[in-house]
Amino acid sequence: MSSLYLARLKPDERQALISKLHATQKGSCFICEQAIDLVIHKDTLDVDHVVPLNDRGKDDPVNFALTHASCNRSKQASNLEVARVLHRFKLLKEELEAENRSPNLGDLLKKAGGGNHALGFKLSANEITYSLSELGDNALRSVPVYKDELSGFSFFFANFPIQYLAHDDHINPRSIGPNISKLVEEFYKKRPQLHVPLAWMKSEGGKCAIQVFDGQHKAAAQIMLGVKALPVRVFIDPDPDTLITTNTNAGTTLKQVAFDKSVQRHLGSSLYQDRIQRFLKETGRPQDDLSFSERDLVTHFKGQSKEIKRYILDAVRNGVTSDPGNKLRDYIDFGGRGKESPLSYSTIEKTFYSFFVFQEVLETPINYRAEEGENPRIVECNQILRLMNLIAEVLYVDKFDSDVGTDKIESKLQKGEIPKLDHLRAFRMSKEEIIYNWLQLVGQVARTYFITLGKPDPKDRLFQMPFPDQVWDNIRKFLGNLVVMPLWVNIDLSETIFGGKQNNGFWKTVFETGRTPQGMEVLVKPINLIEMIK
Known part of the structure; x- marks a missing residue:
């Protein structure tokens, strides 16, 4: 909504207002x-309302x-x-991009000066003193x-300064998602939280950090707005495996939180490591x-065979996904709803x-020929990563x-908006039903090499077989010939085969x-693998 006050100002009055705001803000935007x-x-420069007029701002x-x-x-x-506040968060995101x-x-917490003290306490059967x-x-x-009647866990409620709060990224590896902006606005409007963060502590030693593992988005939003203390429900000596399982179920079978698949795999990987220790x-x-x-x-943990198998596979997938050397990560949308990245994590799975x-x-x-670099799972992870x-x-x-992203690319083409052809090619080849087919051909290129040498077909264990340089050379040639096929940049196909979602068949x-x-x-002509690797 436009400002009647600003509209009535003469040029010299407006300049005087700008100078006054500049001084009040100590020369900064x-x-x-x-x-x-x-x-x-x-x-x-812009002069704008801090609180919008439609929010009853004056x-x-x-x-x-005064702003840029x-x-x-x-x-x-x-x-x-x-x-x-959100701009500060954006800067923090950019700062951490170097760590992938x-x-x-x-x-x-660290930015706000929190997470740096352990709590001194004395615990009795019915109360905790600190x-x-x-x-x-x-x-x-x-x-x-x-005492929680169902789980048997002991707990208490307290309002702790942020200096005593830490984040448990083992139980909850989630990063702060884009919905934080809505939460910040919600708390800014003085609407109270309806769920306190959950945390845990150890009873041994008489001193420990309070580890927050749930409700981190609500906690983060309040900290971003300058809150210096948070009410917390703290479990005492809980079973960490139970907390991890509960947190996983909340985002999967119970659908209580929007866990994306990559977070589920990370949690599964954590559970796998816990099972190894047990x-x-x-x-x-x-x-x-x-x-x-x-x-x-699997044999040891009877009755949990399906879960253990899933944890093992989650550890493999998470190992590849979270590898800092994974160049494909920058092109994967881990939330599944964005329009900036060509690939969804679901497609990767x-x-x-x-x-x-x-x-x-x-x-x-598990440690079979690990030192020689021939461990099947290590070979598998390394080759998928490569x-x-x-x-x-x-x-x-x-x-x-x-910056161009994936939103309505084909519709824009039909209206005459032509993106760079490299971008169009990447966008089209990333469609799930398309990559589903050409990536299988990549596997066939590798499998054919072994069969041609008279070796047994590796079948499902293909990537546990170390690929010689010739296989990688064949794959590179196949990809090189695949990406230059004219259909990927054919504008006329926008209204037909690329105009809507097709199926894998x-x-x-x-x-x-x-x-x-x-x-x-x-x-x-049809794709011929022999010709495609020449």
């Missing part, structure tokens, strides 16, 4: 907090702020104070300890003894991991433009016959 030069930025100088025009027009919230990760609660002496508050506080303890083995197999784990991760448990010891990197280099790096027919199931010619 209200949103990005970077310097404003009234001469250099003269024609690129059309008065007390409610005005670009900051004001790209702000993430209409309220400028919220926009400033997004911010979590621990990062926000002090905040590290903050200069030596008063003794006592609160009741309760197996070692329950069988009396040394902590560094990995001479048992995946099958031994249905293709790379479905095709190339051996889906059964192994009989060989394939991902190869595909990233051929199809995405310096070719796919995230549609593209299987195209690759095998050169035509659609309806008889429309798409390729000059």
Whole structure:
């Protein structure tokens, strides 16, 4: 809503207001907090309401702020104070991109000066007494300890300064998602939280950190707004395996939180490591003894065979996905709803991991030939990672433009908006039904090499077989010939085969016959693997 107050100002009055706001803000932009030069930025400044008029903000100088025009027009919230908070979060995200990760609660606690003290306490059967002496508050506080009737866990409620709170990224590996902006606005409007963060602590030693494992988004939003203490429900000596399982179920079978698949795999990987530690303890083995197999784990944990198998496979998938050297990560949307990345994590699961991760448990010891680099699971992970990197280099790096993204590409083509052809090629080849087919051909290229040498078909264990350089050379040639096929950049096909979602069988027919199931010619001739690796 436009400002009647600003509209009535004469040029010299407006300049006087700008100068006054500039001085009040100590020469910095209200949103990005970077310097404003009234001469250099003269024609690129905005004066805007801090609290929007439609939120009952006043059309008065007390409610005005000075910003860079670009900051004001790209702000993430209409309220400028919220926009400033979200801009700080954006800077933190950019800072952590070098570590190939997004911010979590621990990062926000650290930025706010939290997470640096352990709580001193004394525990009895019915209450816990503690002090905040590290903050200069030596008063003794006592609160009741309760017992959860179903789980048997003991717990208490307390309001802790953020200095005593830490983030448990083992139980909850989630990063802060894009919905944080809505939560920040919600709390800014003074609407109270309906769920307190959950945390845990150890009773031994008389001093420990309070580890938050649930409710991190609500906690993060409040910390971003400057809150210095949070109410928390703290479990005492809980079984960590139970907490991990509960957290996993909340995002999967119970659908209580929006866990994306990659987070589920991370949790599954954590559960796999926990099961290994339990197996070692329950069988009396040394902590560094990995001479048992995946099958031994399944056999030991009777009644949990499906879960153990899933944890094992989750560990493989998570190992590849979270590898810092994975160049394909930058082109995967882990939330599943974005429009900036060409690939969804769901697509990665249905293709790379479905095709190339051996889906059964192994009989060989977990440490089998690990030092020689010939451990089946290690070989599998390394080769899938190498394939991902190869595909990233051929199809995405310096070719796919995230600023253009994937939103309505074909519709824009039909209206005459032509993106760079490299971007169009990457976008089309990334469609799930298309990559589903051409990635299987990549596996066939590798499998054919072994069969041609007279060796048994590796079948589902293909990527556990070390590929010689010739196989990688064949794959690179296949990909190189695949990406230059004219259909990927044919604008005329936008209204036909690329105009809507096709199924996997549609593209299987195209690759095998050169035509659609309806008889429309798409390729000059069917794909011939022998010719494609020349």
